[in-house]
């Protein structure tokens with residue numbers, strides 16, 4: 010069956026950041042230059058083609074997009090300056106919004122006002138919850154010394170009157186669980202939709218059940234080590250990316266799973282594993298952020314030339330999370346209970362909306378979509394069907 | 405016969421020859437051959453000191469023949485002939501042996517190469533013994549010019565020649581001047597208005613006293629040769645005899661008829677139109693379907709009849725940039741239309757065209773590529789649910805998908821073909837045609853406006869598909885060539901022609917049928933063939949076919965060639981008596 014082209018489709022893509030979608034004239038330099046293409050996974054040219062022609066269904070079921078790690082090598086050699094790496098990224102945003110069944114992702118990506126409103130809204134809810142249920146003890150002002158422990162640090166779990174140390178800790182702990190459940194649940198439901206759109210919807214593909222098991226290792230392996238990214242020209246990019254990813258993941262685990270051992274009353278020595286992990290997470294985030302911020306301002310690297318509003322929101326939220334976290338830590342160590350309380354509340358008012366928005370709906374979802382796309386691709390290969398038509402042979 | 409005194413010069417060509425041929429050995433050995441008075445080797449024979457060497461030797465040693473063994477005669481035969489002339493010798497008393505292209509560049513055994521060089525030089529020495537003095541001849545040029553075809557090429561050439569004060573007869577088959585250029589609206593890639601361009605030119609032609617325009621006129625027959633042609637045309641029912649010295653043929657192009665391509669349903673579906681018909685719409689100022697609606701989807705199909713073994717193998721060169729022009733014009737006229745360009749390869753070549761392509765691709769035009777070898781796009785009438793008039797189905801090459809494209813208007817970029825008159829005019833004027841019936845220039849690189857017939861030039865799209873700038877450039881080049889011959893007043897013609905020995909000719913006329921330049925006529929009275937020395941190119945074809953040996957090609961006589969072969973075979977190098 011022939012697919013009908015849709016010359017108006019680009020309009021829906023343009024909202025996700027694709028600006029130069031018409032410039033590409035399909036010389037294929039980008040594909041030749043991309044270190045990650047494979048015989049049956051030809052991008053970015055082919056993906057750009059599907060977008061240009063408005064082949065929506067093909068584009069939605071295309072998992073190749075996630076094989077691209079946004080290294081920018083392709084953009085350097087494009088003779089038409091079509092910026093293929095940016096097009097790929099924009100289409101990934103589009104796909105993220107398609108995988109999301111709630112429709113919120115599309116709103117967040119296509120309207121900066123929406124995104125800011127949702128972030129601020131959740132932030133205010135967090136502040137309000139603290140104000141209503143966990144208000145600061147009045148003694149924070151009158152008798153701050155009461156909150157200092159033997160080592161001279163702030164007893165962080167005892168800053169609220171009437172709520173003893175472990176009770177406060179567990180309120181936050183369970184609160185984190187609720188947050189993780191909402192974010193994770195939504196993300197998982199979106200992943201199912203991704204499976205449906207890219208794999209199950211096409212009933213002609215029969216995946217052997219055993220493949221789900223035998224190919225599963227790829228998911229874990231690619232998530233943890235990102236071996237594909239290492240193939241890109243700029244090796245420091247891999248290092249930066251993996252530091253960020255591990256830092257972020259560790260932060261997530263510390264907060265959600267290990268809060269009771271992380272947020273302890275006494276201050277453990279610096280070489281203690283909790284503290285080292287905490288430092289590593291902060292370091293990982295900053296190491297990645299600083300060059301990206303500098304790069305986005307300088308606009309010298311081609312892949313950092315175009316900045317979508319959500320890119321700045323991501324950078325700002327992540328940066329503020331790290332900075333407020335550092336502030337809590339410093340205030341705590343220096344025995345400043347009042348400052349500790351407020352920086353702690355602000356830290357959460359930034360962190361919670363960031364996770365709730367970015368994990369299931371926007372930027373951070375790629376943490377899951379990318380390895381899952383690799384997994385799905387492996388399943389398709391296992392089904393003995395090449396997703397792409399054979400490479401045309403020129404006579 | 406006078407004593408034969410030959411000087412032989414073996415060139416090193418720097419190191420080009422000397423590295424593979426022992427030039428000193430060659431010179432030393434040939435010096436011993438009969439009739440050779442002096443043999444030398446020298447670094448660069450073609451240089452001024454090299455030529456001076458020959459000139460002084462001719463004087464000092466009373467030489468009457470010269471052999472230079474060097475590069476190809478194509479490069480330097482004329483140089484050395486001139487040197488002989490300087491020294492007072494007839495330039496045809498000269499022979500060249502090519503020991504560079506034929507020896508040093510193609511061999512890698514120095515000894516063998518030297519041996520081969522020696523035989524070639526010996527052959528040249530043998531041949532030159534039999535060379536005869538030939539006298540240069542020239543013919544006078546009638547300063548009037550005939551231009552056949554009144555398109556932009558013909559008009560341009562006519563104005564150029566008339567402005568130089570010379571008479572022009574501009575013959576046009578149809579009732580008006582202008583050709584295809586006057587059927588267009590704007591020209592790609594710079595969007596000039598043709599009306600403005602062509603109207604002004606036509607007015608100039610009409611008002612120029614040096615140009616006689618003959619409309620509704622054809623050239624049926626032509627006689628004469630370079631400098632002195634005659635023809636008779638009918639004007640207002642009476643015969644008019646025209647005399648002129650040169651001819652420029654500019655009969656232009658014809659548009660391909662796409663109804664032979666079934667896939668496109670031209671002539672069946674009303675809104676499938678050719679590019680030429682679309683130009684008509686643009687000129688009329690409205691782009692609409694046959695029943696007067698504004699099309700929402702416009703598709704342009706490239707390469708219709710071009711680059712396809714079934715129709716024409718060649719690329720028509722104009723249609724890609726024109727198709728881009730149409731996309732821009734449709735976008736300007738119907739801003740909301742969906743525009744599709746279906747192309748096989750984008751070949752918008754020439755000044756400003758790549759830029760036009762870039763600009764067009766930013767105007768929301770969907771470019772779709774098809775592969776001629778995997779089947780052409782197919783147009784069908786759309787169904788009731790399709791929300792358009794036609795559907796075009798094709799295998800899109802860049803995505804690898806089979807796709808459907810909606811269309812309300814389809815423009816077929818038809819191929820440019822040779823004019824249907826081309827074949828007849830080729831016979832009348834003696835110009836050669838290529839397999840596609842375009843006229844062939846004398847040399848595709850070095851002589852792009854002359855033809856193999858002296859005095860006949862070609863310009864414009866009758867020689868190959870050309871756009872207006874190329875046609876105009878070629879027309880001006882042809883005019884310049886014609887003006888050169890006119891201002892010189894006469895031209896030198898080939899002296900190495902054939903001549904008929906009337907005593908031997910049996911009147912069989914075989915030669916007439918083989919001469920590629922129609923240079924031979926039959927003298928009924930004497931019942932013998934006669935060679936027209938102005939038309940003859942000395943190709944020798946008649947000489948080799950004449951059953952009685954009556955034709956002798958000057959400078960290529962049997963004796964000259966047989967002695968040359970003898971020399972090559974190192975046979976007797978004795979001078980034979982005739």
Ligand SMILES: Cc1cc2nc3c(=O)[nH]c(=O)nc-3n(C[C@H](O)[C@H](O)[C@H](O)COP(=O)(O)OP(=O)(O)OC[C@H]3O[C@@H](n4cnc5c(N)ncnc54)[C@H](O)[C@@H]3O)c2cc1C
Nearest residue numbers: 553555556557577583584591592655656657864865871872
């Ligand atoms: C649809 C279309 C669109 C085009 N668009 C462009 C454009 O945008 N830009 C551009 O640069 N070029 C364009 N061209 C090309 C342009 O038309 C040609 O380059 C140009 O017309 C060539 O001029 P010409 O004088 O060589 O031939 P023609 O224009 O074909 O003129 C030849 C003339 O000779 C006459 N003739 C033919 N046979 C005889 C005979 N036996 N005796 C006497 N007269 C004879 C014909 O009647 C005609 O008047 C287009 C061509 C087509 C078909």
Ligand code: SF4
Nearest residue numbers: 033035036037039087
């Ligand atoms: S994006 Fe650039 S490099 Fe890639 S095919 Fe298109 S024009 Fe070529």
Ligand code: SF4
Nearest residue numbers: 043077080081083094
């Ligand atoms: S950004 Fe890098 S990985 Fe992505 S398509 Fe371009 S070259 Fe390939």
Ligand code: SF4
Nearest residue numbers: 415417448450474475
């Ligand atoms: S005569 Fe020919 S071979 Fe000799 S130097 Fe000149 S170019 Fe070279």
Ligand code: SF4
Nearest residue numbers: 707710719720723724
């Ligand atoms: S110019 Fe373009 S449309 Fe015309 S024949 Fe050549 S490739 Fe085909």
Ligand code: SF4
Nearest residue numbers: 909910912913915950
């Ligand atoms: S071929 Fe020879 S014999 Fe016959 S007509 Fe010609 S010149 Fe005469």
